[in-house]
Amino acid sequence: MIAIIDYKAGNLTSVVKALRFLGANDVVVTQSPEDVLRAEKIVLPGVGHFQSTQLLTDLGLTQATREAVANGTPFLGICVGLQWLYEGSTEAPSTAGLGHFAGQCERFPAVFEGAELKSPHVGWNSLENVREDSRLLRGVAPGSFVYYTHSWRAPVSADTAAATLYGGAFTGAVERGNVMGVQFHPEKSAETGLKVLKNFLDL
């Protein structure tokens, strides 16, 4: 069973549809810590405000996720779901993230290298420095395009599996062991996105 965690942050329909299209039959949209603990895989989607991740802690889902990933359950965070894997975000300083990866998510700078930078970052951008040992990005060529829509971003670190350039480099995909995240929307990134989701399903 694949547990898709619903924390009332946007629309989960597209993620569910894409996973089913790829052959995942047992997909459960849930707010239950028990489902998270017994799931074979966990997906945390989400668009919107970092503040909404507070509900994860309030419902006991943060603790359940911590236990599940410690037991080796593959976890995929999408968009705000990736950001939640870090220590926190300047978007909602009082809400803590999972802290699995070091660092804070920050807003895109208003000005980069002397030029005004539009925010949100919306559209198709390329994945660079794709880590060769990444299981999530297996078969994804550097330069492949994926669809982004976000105003906050995670910093680049040793756990970064691929970076994207917009106002400097940020983490497009992150991966350490069974814990993974993508800032882009794989469910909306055509063939490349489906490949990433398929890689996750195949773990």
Next chain:
Amino acid sequence: MLTKRIIACLDVRGGRVVKGIQFVDIVDAGDPAELAHRHAAAGADEIVLLDITATHEGRGTLLDTVKRTAEKLFVPFTVGGGIRSAEDAAAVFDAGADKVSINSSAIARPELIGEIGASFGAQAVIVAIDCRRAAGAALRGANGVADAEVYVSGGRKPTGLRVVEWAREAEQRGAGEILLTSMDTDGMRNGFDCELTRAVSEAVQIPVIASGGAGSAAHFAEVFLSGKADAALAASIFHFGITDSRALKAEVEKAGVAMRLPC
């Protein structure tokens, strides 16, 4: 590098894609789901479906159309037409849309922008603006941009609002993107209104999608380079003798604009 987007727009009436030539001679162009997939496979970066009749009676048909279209569509998918409340929007999202486009209803009640955004995120709300430069002003006249006025009800009703001011307000109220259609250039195939697009793009931080007037690949390049558009929409791309989005994008890239290629 962030690329500029080419968006394929499907005008739907009664569950079928229709295309008009200069707003008349509306002909049946096929099934929305089939055409959306064809556009996506041919390299379109995004699909917009506009219900051009948007009657109350037609809502069921529209939702069914959205559902069928979204079923296997894995690029961003926007739906517009007749969305008057947060409940209307929720039904469209539930059917599989990623974004909604609102126009007259946002002007009638600007709070709607924030209401939809509160549940589905700002990125999911596109405010569509139909506009026309002041009557009597030359198409590319000196003061045409400042006076350009917003129209509603399919372009039939002037609102008294100025385009740049309304775009700024829409942004402040939480719009994720602006879809700007120039009624002056729409259907003329002489190019987008780059001056107007640029004025709006420079006035807001959110992405601006240009619409109206595409006639060639050069027009797309122009609206990206000089109009500072983040995306451009084509409703009748196949009328220009361009075979598909991929061919169009190859031409636009040659003109110096970053495109998602190969795609």
